[in-house]
Structure formats: C-alpha cells, structure tokens
Amino acid sequence: MFSAVKIQSTGPSLTLQDGGRFGYRRFGVASAGFMDAGSAMAANSLLGNAADATCLEIALGGAVIHVQTECWLAHAGGLNCPQLAAGQAKLFSPGDKLDFQPGSGVWSYLAALGGWQAQPILGSRSFHARSGMGPKVEPGQVLQVFGYSPNNPASIFELPEGVSARHLPNYRSPSAHSSYPLQPSIHWALIDPRQLFTPSKFTLLPWSDRTGYRLRLDGADESSSLSAHQPRRSPAKLEISDHADLDSFPVMPGCIQVPPSGELLVIMRDGPTVGGYPVVACIPESHLASLAQLRPNTQIEFTPNA
Amino acid sequence: MAQFTQITERSVLIEDESLATLYQLVDQVEQSPPDYFVEWVMGHSSLLLIFLQSVEASWVETVLMAEFNDGLGAVAQGGDGGAKVVEIPTDYEGPDLGEIARATGLSENEVVKLHAAPIYRVRFMGFMPGFPYLDGLDPRLQLPRRASPRPRVDSGAVAIAHRYAAIYPSASPGGWNWLGNTNFQLITTELDQPSFVLSVGDLVRFIPS
Numbered sequence: 001m002f003s004a005v006k007i008q009s010t011g012p013s014l015t016l017q018d019g020g021r022f023g024y025r026r027f028g029v030a031s032a033g034f035m036d037a038g039s040a041m042a043a044n045s046l047l048g049n050a051a052d053a054t055c056l057e058i059a060l061g062g063a064v065i066h067v068q069t070e071c072w073l074a075h076a077g078g079l080n081c082p083q084l085a086a087g088q089a090k091l092f093s094p095g096d097k098l099d100f101q102p103g104s105g106v107w108s109y110l111a112a113l114g115g116w117q118a119q120p121i122l123g124s125r126s127f128h129a130r131s132g133m134g135p136k137v138e139p140g141q142v143l144q145v146f147g148y149s150p151n152n153p154a155s156i157f158e159l160p161e162g163v164s165a166r167h168l169p170n171y172r173s174p175s176a177h178s179s180y181p182l183q184p185s186i187h188w189a190l191i192d193p194r195q196l197f198t199p200s201k202f203t204l205l206p207w208s209d210r211t212g213y214r215l216r217l218d219g220a221d222e223s224s225s226l227s228a229h230q231p232r233r234s235p236a237k238l239e240i241s242d243h244a245d246l247d248s249f250p251v252m253p254g255c256i257q258v259p260p261s262g263e264l265l266v267i268m269r270d271g272p273t274v275g276g277y278p279v280v281a282c283i284p285e286s287h288l289a290s291l292a293q294l295r296p297n298t299q300i301e302f303t304p305n306a
Numbered sequence: 307m308a309q310f311t312q313i314t315e316r317s318v319l320i321e322d323e324s325l326a327t328l329y330q331l332v333d334q335v336e337q338s339p340p341d342y343f344v345e346w347v348m349g350h351s352s353l354l355l356i357f358l359q360s361v362e363a364s365w366v367e368t369v370l371m372a373e374f375n376d377g378l379g380a381v382a383q384g385g386d387g388g389a390k391v392v393e394i395p396t397d398y399e400g401p402d403l404g405e406i407a408r409a410t411g412l413s414e415n416e417v418v419k420l421h422a423a424p425i426y427r428v429r430f431m432g433f434m435p436g437f438p439y440l441d442g443l444d445p446r447l448q449l450p451r452r453a454s455p456r457p458r459v460d461s462g463a464v465a466i467a468h469r470y471a472a473i474y475p476s477a478s479p480g481g482w483n484w485l486g487n488t489n490f491q492l493i494t495t496e497l498d499q500p501s502f503v504l505s506v507g508d509l510v511r512f513i514p515s
Contacts, residue, residue, distance in 0.1 A: 022344060022345060023344075023345050024345075024435070024502075025345055025347045025356070026345065026346060026347050026348060026431060026505070026506060027431050027435055027436055027502045027505065028431045028432040028433060028434055028435045028436060028437050029435045119498055121498070121499065121500065122499065122500065130434070131434055131435050131476075132476075133435060133500075183312070183314075183315065184312075185311075185312070185313050185314070186311045186313055186319055247349065247350035247351050247352070248349050248350050248430065248432065248439070249319060249321075249349035249350065249352040249354070250313075250317075250319065250347035250348070250349045250352065250353075250354035250430075250432075251313070252313060252314045252317050252354070252356070253314075254314045255313060255314060272432060272433070273347060273431075273432045274347070274349055274430060274432035274433070279313065282313065282314045282315075284314075284315050285314065285315060285316065
C-alpha cells in the first residue's frame with residue numbers, strides 16, 4: 001500500500017463519486033454519483049478504467065492536490081487545470097501539484113489509473129453530503145489508488161491516439177446547451193405549459209448544488225412567478241397549505257418540482273427520494289449532465305421533448 | 307384502479323389508494339421483475355418503478371396488470387399475517403411534549419397514551435436513510451411541523467408531524483414535533499455496511515419506558 005496524492009485544499013466541494021448507489025431508494029438512500037457522468041466516463045476512459053470507476057469530483061475551482069507518488073491521472077470536465085488540461089492523461093511525479101480553477105463549466109473529474117481507493121458503502125464509493133453516506137474527503141487527506149505500482153511497468157500502457165478528442169464533452173459553446181427538452185410529468189395538468197416554453201427564459205440561481213438546481217422565470221416577481229394552480233381555481237397560485245396536502249410520492253433526478261416560491265427546482269443526484277411538491281415536468285436524463293455544468297446566472301430555455 | 311404515469315423517461319409512478327394493491331405489485335416485481343427493472347420506491351399512496359432504460363408507462367401497465375389478476379387470490383389470503391411488529395422502547399421526554407399537549411388541548415399523559423396505543427405501519431421511507439413514515443397516528447395528535455425547524459434533532463428522536471409518526475435514525479436538522487427518545491437502533495452496521503431494520507410494510511409499536 002502506498003500513497004498517491006494529498007488533498008491540500010478542497011475548494012467549495014471535492015468528493016469521491018462513482019456511477020452511484022442503487023437499490024436502496026426505498027430506504028431513503030439517494031443514488032448520489034457523478035453530476036456529469038459523461039465527463040467522468042471520459043476521464044476514466046483516458047486511463048482504460050471502467051467507465052464508472054471512482055473519480056474525484058471537483059466543483060467551481062479552488063482545489064489543490066499534491067502528488068506524492070508517481071501516478072497516472074486524467075482530467076475531464078468544465079474546470080481549468082493548468083497542469084492537466086481537460087481531455088488529457090499524464091504521468092505525474094512526486095512533488096507535482098494540480099490546481100483547479102474556474103472554467104467554462106462547474107464540475108471536473110480527476111481519474112487515477114486503477115481508480116481511487118475508498119471503502120464502498122452499500123455498493124458505491126459516492127459521497128452523499130446530506131446523509132454523510134460514503135467515504136468523505138477532507139483537506140490534508142491522502143488518497144491511494146488501486147492496482148498501479150511504479151515497479152510494475154506492465155500496468156502502464158500507451159493511451160490510444162485521439163482518445164481525448166473523442167471523449168471530451170464540449171463546454172466551450174454554452175449556447176449549444178442553453179435549450180433543454182422538457183417532458184410532461186405527473187402534475188403537468190397543474191400548470192399552463194405556455195409559461196414553460198420559448199420565449200420564456202429561466203435563470204439558474206446561485207444556490208444550486210448536488211441536491212437540486214433552482215431556476216427562476218425571468219421577469220418573474222411576486223405576482224407573476226410561475227405558479228402551479230388547481231384546475232378549479234385557475235389561475236390562482238397554489239397556496240403553501242395546498243402543497244402540504246399533496247401526498248408524498250417518490251421522485252427522481254431530473255424531476256422538476258414547483259415549490260410555493262414559484263421557482264423551478266430540478267432534482268439532481270443528491271436530491272430527495274420522496275417529495276411533496278408538484279412535479280410538473282422532467283428533464284431527460286441524457287441532458288442532466290450538461291445542465292449540471294451550467295454556471296450560476298446562465299440563462300436557459302425549454303422546448304417540448306420531441 | 308391503479309394509475310400508471312411516466313415520471314421520468316425510465317421511471318413510472320403507479321398511484322392507487324389501496325395499499326394492498328401497491329404491496330401486491332411490490333411482491334410481483336420482486337418475484338418476477340419485468341425486463342430492465344432496477345428498483346422500486348414506495349410513496350404515501352404510490353409506487354415508483356425504476357428501469358435501466360426508457361420505458362413506456364403503458365408497457366409497464368400491460369406487463370404488470372397481466373399478472374396482477376392472477377395473483378389477487380394469494381394476497382387476499384395473505385393479509386397482514388407476515389409483517390413483523392418491531393417494538394420501540396420510548397422515554398417520552400422529548401422537548402416538544404409540553405408544546406404538543408398545549409397545541410392539542412390534551413394532558414401530557416394523554417398524549418403519551420394516544421401515541422403509544424396504535425400499531426403503526428411503515429407506509430414509506432425517505433427524508434434521510436432509514437427514516438420511516440409511520441401510518442396510524444391518532445387524529446387528535448396530528449399537528450403541522452414546527453414553525454422553525456431545529457438545527458439538530460438527536461438520533462433516536464421519536465417525533466410526529468401531520469398524519470405521521472416517525473423515528474430519526476440519525477441526528478439531523480428537523481422540523482417534526484419531538485416527543486420522546488429511543489435507544490433502538492434503526493440502522494445497524496456490520497463490517498462497515500449499514501443495514502436498515504425497518505422496511506415498508508413493517509409494523510411498529512412504541513413501548514413507554
């Protein structure tokens with residue numbers, strides 16, 4: 001057993017994540033897992049790891065990582081790292097340092113050849129902050145990798161040419177991701193769909209995190225905020241007491257809840273397993289990763305899912 | 307009649323007022339899971355089925371209802387006979403006991419009696435890992451959540467809100483009315499792995515200690 005890297009500072013959020021924890025939602029256990037699975041898989045593929053191997057998920061910049069032992073690392077995602085550009089894998093030596101700075105997206109993934117070592121809990125190494133489930137990474141902590149030994153050159157292999165370009169999601173043209181398809185969900189009837197679709201625009205609010213992303217209808221104030229309404233009392237806004245009366249039902253990442261504030265709350269990976277707010281629509285899972293990478297205050301619009 | 311609705315592309319919500327119907331569907335998907343089935347999650351009067359890939363609600367309905375009719379007889383015979391009753395020793399010294407008595411117009415003793423009388427059923431779980439929403443709370447004890455949530459409610463807190471009773475499996479911020487405490491462990495750990503003592507359908511009794 002030997003060390004690989006030391007987490008000098010975590011920045012706003014640095015956690016271990018993998019494909020997620022499944023099979024326990026009935027007990028109230030959220031799946032957690034990669035916010036941007038495409039990037040995480042890209043980082044893993046650069047090293048020949050399993051696509052859902054554990055990565056370090058780094059948010060927003062500020063994380064500093066010191067390399068203590070020779071190791072192969074790969075980076076993919078929306079942050080800038082001067083020592084290891086997104087889409088690259090490199091052999092690092094003791095004393096090397098990686099720092100992650102704000103970039104065009106929000107989440108970056110650092111994969112290690114062999115995968116990061118940590119105790120899986122209920123079949124996953126993903127950390128879920130709200131419940132404390134999963135292995136936690138703290139400043140000063142030393143992380144080890146599986147399988148790679150510097151004395152075993154057989155475990156180092158040549159990276160296939162062109163792999164980075166093929167696997168790197170593009171975050172450099174935000175306009176390409178600013179429109180999201182919406183699919184009606186169980187409380188679709190409580191809302192006037194015209195409020196949701198173009199030309200309506202929504203702004204991603206800064207207090208968005210692994211639990212949920214909050215969107216505000218642009219131009220909305222107290223009187224015109226998007227409000228679910230009861231068909232019989234159209235177009236009155238649903239009162240909080242009415243919300244409280246909704247029987248709790250299971251929800252999933254991608255579900256769009258409308259809390260009494262009239263904002264849209266998109267449930268993300270660490271989100272609750274059951275909820276009592278109306279779920280008017282959902283964002284297809286294939287688009288959740290690109291939504292996750294949007295920086296706060298980005299403007300988006302919705303289109304009907306074809 | 308069970309209502310099947312798409313909630314996300316790979317999950318379908320089944321709503322039905324009849325618990326027996328929902329439980330039978332759970333039995334059914336556990337015993338003969340449909341193609342691509344991953345897991346189920348229970349709500350108050352709903353059941354979510356999650357699949358590995360996109361499914362149509364109508365396909366799920368067709369597959370499940372075809373078998374459902376065949377199984378009806380078995381459930382009618384089964385009843386509640388198989389559910390275990392878990393006893394939760396409770397001290398009834400929670401910080402909100404006085405407030406609950408004031409708000410309900412009952413004495414503290416009456417609150418304890420009413421809370422300890424029923425056999426509750428785990429209707430669904432959520433909010434945090436292992437947190438049971440227990441059905442069966444006396445209507446006289448049904449109160450809204452506290453106006454301002456506590457920053458910390460202890461592990462083992464026995465609490466009530468709306469129509470549910472509950473037990474906090476671990477410490478957490480929380481807004482439920484806290485009426486007692488138990489040493490009973492809802493989450494046990496063996497070889498570093500947690501396991502949940504209660505699951506949906508189990509029966510629970512509070513024993514004043």
